[in-house]
Amino acid sequence: MIPDTIIYIPNFISQEEEQKLIDHVYSAPKPKWTHLSNRRLQNWGGLPHPKGMVAEDIPQWLDLYCDKIGKLDLFEGKKPNHVLVNEYSPGQGIMPHEDGPLFYPTVTTISLGSSTVLDFYTHINQGKAEDKSEPCSENMSKKFEDRHVCSVYLEPRSLVIVKDDMYTKYLHGIKEQTEDMVDDRICNIKQCSDINIDNIKTRQTRISLTIRLVPKVLKTKLFFGKK
Ligand SMILES: O=C(O)CCC(=O)C(=O)O
Numbered sequence: 001m002i003p004d005t006i007i008y009i010p011n012f013i014s015q016e017e018e019q020k021l022i023d024h025v026y027s028a029p030k031p032k033w034t035h036l037s038n039r040r041l042q043n044w045g046g047l048p049h050p051k052g053m054v055a056e057d058i059p060q061w062l063d064l065y066c067d068k069i070g071k072l073d074l075f076e077g078k079k080p081n082h083v084l085v086n087e088y089s090p091g092q093g094i095m096p097h098e099d100g101p102l103f104y105p106t107v108t109t110i111s112l113g114s115s116t117v118l119d120f121y122t123h124i125n126q127g128k129a130e131d132k133s134e135p136c137s138e139n140m141s142k143k144f145e146d147r148h149v150c151s152v153y154l155e156p157r158s159l160v161i162v163k164d165d166m167y168t169k170y171l172h173g174i175k176e177q178t179e180d181m182v183d184d185r186i187c188n189i190k191q192c193s194d195i196n197i198d199n200i201k202t203r204q205t206r207i208s209l210t211i212r213l214v215p216k217v218l219k220t221k222l223f224f225g226k227k
């Protein structure tokens with residue numbers, strides 16, 4: 001069963017919209033890409049900062065989707081103002097992590113070009129969510145596999161919304177592998193159109209658009225002049 005703090009919407013965008021978005025991502029100026037060891041990314045909207053983000057205009061081709069997601073009313077009436085574009089080649093992924101306090105605790109992600117599997121894990125010092133009665137175990141396993149809670153299969157063109165507990169209490173990540181096995185740890189099989197238990201799905205290059213709200217924004221740019 002899919003936890004109620006994860007909402008999965010298949011076919012949130014059309015194939016035509018998907019292709020247009022991919023084309024725009026690859027037409028962005030080269031310096032817009034940040035290269036990491038296991039993926040590359042584009043940051044749009046400004047750099048989130050504890051003191052506030054200096055907001056930058058989001059190009060129209062992405063802003064369209066900030067509007068569309070804003071209309072789902074997930075951010076207390078506000079429109080998301082930040083988009084992170086991640087590109088993963090087959091075999092690439094993202095280490096289990098949390099998105100942290102600079103974002104409103106609801107994250108929305110559109111997938112383009114390939115499916116993948118997003119895995120959720122408990123923190124090391126937290127008991128499994130299902131057995132809250134259990135005191136936090138001091139010998140909780142350090143291994144991610146032992147702390148796995150659920151996984152969500154992300155089809156191209158889908159939107160996944162992760163909020164509240166799922167955002168704040170758990171880590172999420174994508175394994176560095178070239179194919180995904182469909183098993184009963186995937187909690188949204190019923191909402192996917194072409195997967196069945198025991199299928200092995202080969203990954204293609206996937207682009208994700210992670211659309212979020214940075215609540216703290218600086219109204220004007222800061223100028224650092226000489227005194
Ligand atoms: O690519 C994804 O679906 C997840 C990206 C992510 O977790 C992040 O950028 O914080």
Ligand SMILES: [Fe+2]
Nearest residue numbers: 097098099172
């Ligand atoms: Fe994340």
